[in-house]
Amino acid sequence: MIAEVFLSSEEFAIIGTVNQSFYVLSQPSYTYVYTPNSSPVLVFDSDSLTSAEVTASNNYFINTYPNATFVSDASGDYNCHSYAWYSSSTSNIWWMNKDYLPYSYPGVKTYMNDGSYSRVYSAYQATRVFFDTEDHSMKIYDAYSNSIYNATLISKWGPGPVMIHTLTYSPYDYSGYKMYS
Numbered sequence: 001m002i003a004e005v006f007l008s009s010e011e012f013a014i015i016g017t018v019n020q021s022f023y024v025l026s027q028p029s030y031t032y033v034y035t036p037n038s039s040p041v042l043v044f045d046s047d048s049l050t051s052a053e054v055t056a057s058n059n060y061f062i063n064t065y066p067n068a069t070f071v072s073d074a075s076g077d078y079n080c081h082s083y084a085w086y087s088s089s090t091s092n093i094w095w096m097n098k099d100y101l102p103y104s105y106p107g108v109k110t111y112m113n114d115g116s117y118s119r120v121y122s123a124y125q126a127t128r129v130f131f132d133t134e135d136h137s138m139k140i141y142d143a144y145s146n147s148i149y150n151a152t153l154i155s156k157w158g159p160g161p162v163m164i165h166t167l168t169y170s171p172y173d174y175s176g177y178k179m180y181s
Helices: 051-064 080-086 109-113
Strands: 003-008 011-018 021-026 029-034 040-045 069-072 128-131 136-142 152-156 162-165 177-180
Touching (some): 051 069, 080 128, 080 136, 080 152, 109 177
Antiparallel strands (some): 011 021, 069 162, 128 136, 128 177, 136 152, 152 162
């Protein structure tokens, strides 16, 4: 599941996949949301999925990851970073990227770098997990021990559904994870 933002002077375009089908969204509205320490983070409002796309995406992930727990419908309105760091509400409409390089627009890494959250090394202490290599964010759902490998996580899978899963059971490569509180 991939979603990227390409910026060109005044336009945004999101190119992503939902069950291997490409979609393109152009010129969504954008604004800033703020970290707990009041740093701005660029977000944008993307197009919603059709009911057929929602059903297809839900079915794909439920069938491909039967040991994960389905929480809420697929949606193009928000992504993992926005869900984990900004708002876990299904009424959240803001899509947030990791960063906007080579442009200097602030992305999700602002939450980790402005002092709003601190890096921790214990699942008991953590509230969020970030995969830098896979560009994915999650929230700790339940920490059964101090090990992240025994914790359950909750995350939004791109424009797919919100799922409860373990660190090693999702569409994302878990190498390079960092925990924050």
